[in-house]
Amino acid sequence: MNERVEPAAALANGRPLAPRQPGADTLPADHPKVAWGRVGVLLMNLGTPEGTSYWPMRRYLKEFLSDRRVIEVSRLIWWPLLNLIILTKRPGPKGRDYASVWNNALNEGPLKTTTRGQSERLQAAMGDSVVVDWAMRYGKPEVAGRIQALLDQGCDRILLVPLYPQYAAATSATACDQAFRALMDMRWQPTVRVSPPYHDDPVYIAAMADSIREGLAKLDFEPEVILTSFHGVPRSYLLKGDPYHCQCHKTGRLIREALGLSPDKMRVTFQSRFGNEEWLKPYTDETVMELAKSGVKRMAIVAPGFTADCLETLEELDGENRHYFEENGGERFAYIPCLNDSDLGMKVIEHVVRRELQGWI
Secondary structure, eight states: OOOOOOOOOOEETTEEOOOOOSSOSSOOTTSOOOOOSEEEEEEEEEEEOSOSSHHHHHHHHHHHHTOTTTOOSOHHHHHHHIIIIIHHHSHHHHHHHHHTTOBTTTTBOHHHHHHHHHHHHHHHHHGGGOEEEEEEEEESSBHHHHHHHHHHTTEEEEEEEEOOSSOOIIIIIHHHHHHHHHHHTOSSOOEEEEOOOOTTOHHHHHHHHHHHHHHHHTOSSOOSEEEEEEEOOBHHHHHTTOOHHHHHHHHHHHHHHHHTOOTTTEEEEEEOOOSSSOBSSSBHHHHHHHHHHTTOOEEEEEOTTOSSOOIIIIIIIIIIIHHHHHHTTOOEEEEEOOOTTSHHHHHHHHHHHHHHTTTTO
16 A cells, blocks of 8 residues: 555635544554545546557457446347457447547547546646546546555545436446446445436536537527437336436436427437347437438537547537438538537536535545
8 A cells, every 4th residue: 555645635614624534643653554534536437449440449349348237138149249240340340430530649539538638627626625537437547447546545435426417227337337346356445425317417407508509609500400319228228227218308308498499499319229129219310311301401419418529429420410411401410519528518527526525525
């Protein structure tokens, strides 16, 4: 363990809080060196491959698609399909997709760039009251390593923040699973809190509405329809009790009401389906094509379920669905970016973190 780290002076009503101390103020001379007394915050997002070539893509896809919360199909069926077909054929095309949105300057995916930015901006906003770090559920930096890094800095209380406004077992839960696995191997576990989903939080809804207003104000046309596109999951997950579908629809409704739009003007859809199983409907791509074929000439898409732009927003929504719209008769298309590490986005993250740290700082 590292040397003891004194906690930074947190303020309560303008006065410093005394540091928590697990033992006597003065340890015996022969006592093992320890670090304790600080509060950590770990932002957790989905993940990104380490590169766009075949083998980095294969490693990332294998880790992602091996998660039992992501793919609930029987292993007897799924393992041969995954290892003999998907991991042979899919890394190449997906690597080309990632290459189209890759941050070449930093040689990393955009999700990693933005999540790092969110962590750095949150640290600046929180000051010395906490230690902020970030991790990816799949890929790097790994959750276990970043929890250990917080412990090494004396954080014996850690707030885990899954960066998903809407809860789903395939996202929020699997991020927490990874953190809990790390805790299982630790002799001195930190005290842990997990921030809840914030799909209907007024600060989040207001930020999304303001972001959409700002995005629309930059356009030289007025969309006839705006889609709020959320990442899809198999419909069977809903039937098993996952609240994701309901939370997405509530988010969509609250944003629409905040903007004063009708249900026909702003609609909820679901994207990124995989395989032959029925997923949550209506599908984004089919809706985009249907709108264009029905005579809609101007449309926009926003992705409230993503805290940062990534492959599914930049390549799928702003790329694939733009082409679907234009190929079927549409003329003007706009993708409105995620909150990312903008002022509005950081207002939401800081609000959630400060709320969940009450009593600790």
